[in-house]
Structure formats: structure tokens, C-alpha cells
Amino acid sequence: MKIVALNGFKDIQPGETWLWRRVEETARDVFARFAFQEIRPPVLEKTELFKRSIGEATDIVEKEMYTFADKGLTMRPEATAGLLRAVIEHNLLAARPLRRLFTIGPMFRHERPQMGRLRQFHQLDVEALGGAHPLLDAELMAMGAALLTELGLTASLEINSLGCPNCRPAYREKLLAFIAGRSGGLCADCQRRSATNPLRVLDCKNPACRAEVAAAPAILDHLCPDCAAHFAGVETGLETLGVSYQRNKFMVRGLDYYCRTTFEFLTTNLGAQAAVGAGGRYDGLIEQLGGPKDTPGIGFAMGMERLVLLLQQQEQADAEAEADLYIAALGAAAVNACLPLAQHLRERGLRVTMDYEGRALKNQMKLADRLGTAWTLIVGDDELASDNGLLRDMHSKEQRAVALNAAAIGEATGQ
Ligand SMILES: [Zn+2]
Ligand SMILES: [Zn+2]
Numbered sequence: 001m002k003i004v005a006l007n008g009f010k011d012i013q014p015g016e017t018w019l020w021r022r023v024e025e026t027a028r029d030v031f032a033r034f035a036f037q038e039i040r041p042p043v044l045e046k047t048e049l050f051k052r053s054i055g056e057a058t059d060i061v062e063k064e065m066y067t068f069a070d071k072g073l074t075m076r077p078e079a080t081a082g083l084l085r086a087v088i089e090h091n092l093l094a095a096r097p098l099r100r101l102f103t104i105g106p107m108f109r110h111e112r113p114q115m116g117r118l119r120q121f122h123q124l125d126v127e128a129l130g131g132a133h134p135l136l137d138a139e140l141m142a143m144g145a146a147l148l149t150e151l152g153l154t155a156s157l158e159i160n161s162l163g164c165p166n167c168r169p170a171y172r173e174k175l176l177a178f179i180a181g182r183s184g185g186l187c188a189d190c191q192r193r194s195a196t197n198p199l200r201v202l203d204c205k206n207p208a209c210r211a212e213v214a215a216a217p218a219i220l221d222h223l224c225p226d227c228a229a230h231f232a233g234v235e236t237g238l239e240t241l242g243v244s245y246q247r248n249k250f251m252v253r254g255l256d257y258y259c260r261t262t263f264e265f266l267t268t269n270l271g272a273q274a275a276v277g278a279g280g281r282y283d284g285l286i287e288q289l290g291g292p293k294d295t296p297g298i299g300f301a302m303g304m305e306r307l308v309l310l311l312q313q314q315e316q317a318d319a320e321a322e323a324d325l326y327i328a329a330l331g332a333a334a335v336n337a338c339l340p341l342a343q344h345l346r347e348r349g350l351r352v353t354m355d356y357e358g359r360a361l362k363n364q365m366k367l368a369d370r371l372g373t374a375w376t377l378i379v380g381d382d383e384l385a386s387d388n389g390l391l392r393d394m395h396s397k398e399q400r401a402v403a404l405n406a407a408a409i410g411e412a413t414g415q
Contacts, residue, residue: 008111008119019308019315023151024104027124030147034139036100036126041082043106047074053081053257053289057196064109066119075108079125080282080299081289087129088291098130104304118305124277127299132283134230137261137298138237144265144277144300145243152414153310154396155265155276158248159238160220161231162199162280164259167224172198174217185212199252218249227260234261253278257285261298269310269395276310277302314395321372325413327354328364330380337404338379344406350415368394375413379404 005011012020028038047067054061054077066075076082083103086092092099103125111117126143128136141157148155163171175198183191187206194201202213223231238245245263253262262280266273279300286295318324325345329338335356342352353371355364361378368376378390378399388401391412402412 006119008113008117010118010120016308016312019311020304022311023124023304023307026150027102027104027147030143030150031102031126034100034143034146036102036128036143039083039086039101039103040105041076041079041086041103043076043082043108044073045076045082045085047072049081049085049289050074050077053084053285054078055257060109064111066108066110077109078107079103079105079123079301080127080285083125083127084129084286084289084291084297088286088289093130093286093292093295096130098128100126100128102126122304123301124304125299125301126279127297129286129297130295131298132230132296134233134261135237137234137281138241138243140279140298140300141238141245141263142241142243144279144302147302148265148276151307151311152314153267153276153307154269154393154398155267157238157243157245157263157265158251159234159245159261159263160248160251161223161227161234161260162252162258162262163219163223163227164283167222167227168219168259171217171219171222174222175199175202178216179213182212185209202250203252213250216250220247220249230260253280257282257288259283263300265302267306267310269313270306274306275303276306317372317395318374321351321374323351323353323371323373324415325350325352325375325377325409326364326368326371326373327352327377327379328361328368329354330361330364330378331358333381334379334384337384338377341404341406341409345409345415348406348410348415350410350413377402377409 050065051061060077065077083101087099106120106122108120111119113119126140128140145157162168179194179198179201183194186194186201186209187204190201190204190209201209202216251262251264258280260281264275265277267276277300281298283296286297287293327338327342329335338354342354345352355367365376374394376392376394378392383389387404389404390399391402391409392399402408
């Protein structure tokens with residue numbers, strides 16, 4: 001009889017390992033530039049660690065962990081707990097009060113493979129320990145955004161605050177009262193968990209639940225002054241760093257230990273909107289695990305399977321594209337100016353095409369779409385006058401001004 005891999009466990013085959021390496025190498029490079037150091041905790045830990053950190057009354061601990069019951073050991077279902085255990089055990093916070101660490105590796109959860117979930121999946125996990133300042137939160141999100149950008153992926157960032165032990169209980173009461181009047185319209189899961197964890201009702205994906213909670217009170221309107229100031233600091237930091245984001249009042253975390261800042265990187269390129277990464281602040285957790293008192297922390301994890309899938313999609317789209325860049329030159333003067341530019345870009349290795357028939361912009365954009373180009377450069381009289389063309393990213397639909405020379409356009413398109 002032939003022995004095959006376990007259900008939910010997947011071989012990463014020779015044809016795809018290069019994409020995995022690209023994700024790992026880009027991550028190591030970006031994280032290093034933010035002065036994060038790598039740590040590699042083991043995948044097996046005492047079950048008690050996950051019960052104490054993730055919380056006993058969570059789906060993960062209740063039904064998703066791979067536990068060797070007779071030995072009290074568990075395959076890690078996420079990276080934070082083991083990483084913090086290592087930091088505390090080796091006293092890493094004594095040598096320096098702020099530690100920036102990351103780890104890359106497999107996690108294990110007893111998920112249902114028929115839903116397309118893997119039981120061994122891989123994460124990039126990043127933790128900044130010992131800092132409570134909102135700029136640290138903003139920096140961490142900027143690093144996540146930088147990684148996605150350098151991988152050539154587009155994702156949006158959504159943020160929220162979960163408050164703190166001083167302000168969350170009062171909000172929880174408000175939310176409970178709101179939900180109590182509507183429990184009849186909620187799904188069975190939400191009816192069950194609304195009493196123990198009403199915040200989870202907010203991010204239920206069930207359309208009926210979404211409709212019921214649409215008008216729910218937002219925690220952002222019920223933060224204590226300290227939490228409100230912290231959240232404002234995060235937003236200011238993101239703006240200063242040029243990281244675009246949106247507030248999402250329905251974003252909560254499933255794990256008990258999160259507080260204040262919570263965030264997700266989302267993509268629409270995998271069918272429905274899906275998170276490629278998520279994280280948040282967990283100021284009480286280090287102490288809860290026996291570490292130094294009042295040691296704040298914040299971190300995020302990104303799913304490597306999703307990143308690789310997005311890269312695969314992009315590779316395929318690029319391979320099918322007939323050109324990398326379409327130049328939409330509007331008018332004779334623009335065509336003349338763009339002819340040598342196209343030549344210079346081709347010399348740099350870019351596949352460039354343009355149209356000489358004087359078609360309207362709308363028609364030229366349709367043509368670029370049909371060619372499958374990743375980029376379109378729009379040049380009309382205004383652009384000629386300012387010597388700046390409009391470069392449109394055909395995947396994200398974002399446009400920006402870029403100087404009309406091969407070096408600037410080559411840099412902007414990554415060539
Ligand atoms: Zn608070
Ligand atoms: Zn629900």
C-alpha cells in the first residue's frame with residue numbers, strides 16, 4: 001500500500017520552493033532594516049503555555065491543538081507564546097529593555113482540511129517587546145506594509161483599538177446590552193458566545209450577524225483617555241510614516257490577551273477579502289507568563305501560504321502579459337517625447353509598448369488591460385509640461401507622478 005501525506009499536511013514541492021525562499025529572504029531583509037533579530041523557538045512546548053497565554057475558553061485551545069495528552073505537550077498553534085517563553089527563560093529583556101524579534105516556521109492546528117485549511121501552516125511572526133509607545137505600533141505596521149510592498153503585493157491596512165482593562169469592561173456591557181436585544185437574529189455560534197465573548201460577535205462572517213451588529217456601538221467611542229490618546233498616537237505615526245490605513249470598528253481579536261492596537265493587512269486578490277496578516281498589542285501577556293512586571297508587547301503574524309499564493313497568481317499574470325508597461329501617449333508631442341523613453345526602458349529589460357493611432361485615453365486603457373500590463377504610463381500635454389508622467393499600477397489602480405526618464409520609471413516599476 002502506498003503511504004501518502006496526512007490530510008491537511010502539504011509537501012512544498014521543488015517547483016514552488018523558490019517562491020517560499022523569496023518570501024523568507026525578503027522578510028529577513030526587511031526585518032533586518034528595522035533592526036529585528038531572528039529567534040527560533042522549538043515547535044513543541046508544554047500544553048500549559050498555550051492554555052495560559054491563548055486562554056482555555058478559545059477555539060484554538062478547546063479543539064484545535066495537537067496535544068500529546070499523556071505527556072502534556074502540544075505542537076505550537078501560533079508563535080507568540082513560545083517566543084515569549086524563550087524571551088523570559090533566557091532573560092532577554094534584562095540585557096536590553098526593548099527587544100525586536102521575529103521567527104519564521106510551521107504552526108499546527110487541527111483544522112478542517114475540507115475548508116481548504118492546512119493543519120501544518122507557516123507564519124512569519126514579529127514581536128516588539130518592552131515598548132508601549134504608539135510610534136512602536138506604527139513602526140511595526142510600517143514594517144508589515146514595507147514587506148508586502150517589496151514582495152510586489154498590494155494589501156490594505158485596517159486598524160482598531162480594543163481598549164484596556166480600564167475601559168473594555170464598560171464597553172463590553174454596552175455591547176452585551178446591544179446584542180441582548182438582537183440575539184434572535186444571530187447565528188448559533190454567536191448566540192453561544194455572545195455571553196462569554198460578545199466582542200467576537202462583531203467579527204462574525206455570517207451575513208445575518210453582520211446585519212444585526214451594523215449599528216453596534218464602536219469601542220473607539222468608548223476608550224478611556226489613555227487608550228484614546230494612544231490610538232491617536234498610532235494614527236499620527238502612520239500618517240507621518242506615510243502608511244495608508246482605514247479604521248475598522250468591527251475588527252477584534254479571538255485571543256484573550258490582546259489590548260489596545262489591533263490591525264490586519266487585507267487583500268481582495270484571493271476571491272473574497274482575506275487577511276494576509278494580523279496583529280496587535282498584548283501588554284499584560286509577558287507578566288502573565290511569568291516575565292517581568294508591566295512589560296508591554298506588540299506583534300503580528302503573516303500567513304506564508306497566502307503570500308506564496310498571491311505571488312504565484314502574480315507570476316502567472318505577468319507571464320501571460322504581453323508587455324510590462326504600456327505608454328499611453330496623448331497627442332503628437334507626447335508620442336515624440338515617449339518614443340526615446342520607450343527605447344531606454346527596453347534597454348533596461350522592460351517590455352514596453354505604445355500606440356501611435358491617437359486613440360482616446362479610455363480606449364488606450366482598455367488596450368493596456370487586454371495586454372495584461374502591470375503598469376501604464378499616461379503622458380499628455382500637462383505631463384509633458386511638468387516633465388512628470390502618471391504611472392498607474394494596473395493591479396492596485398493607484399496612480400502617481402513619476403519623472404519622465406528611464407531611471408525614474410525603471411525604479412518605480414522595479415526594473
Ligand atoms: Zn483604556
Ligand atoms: Zn454569527
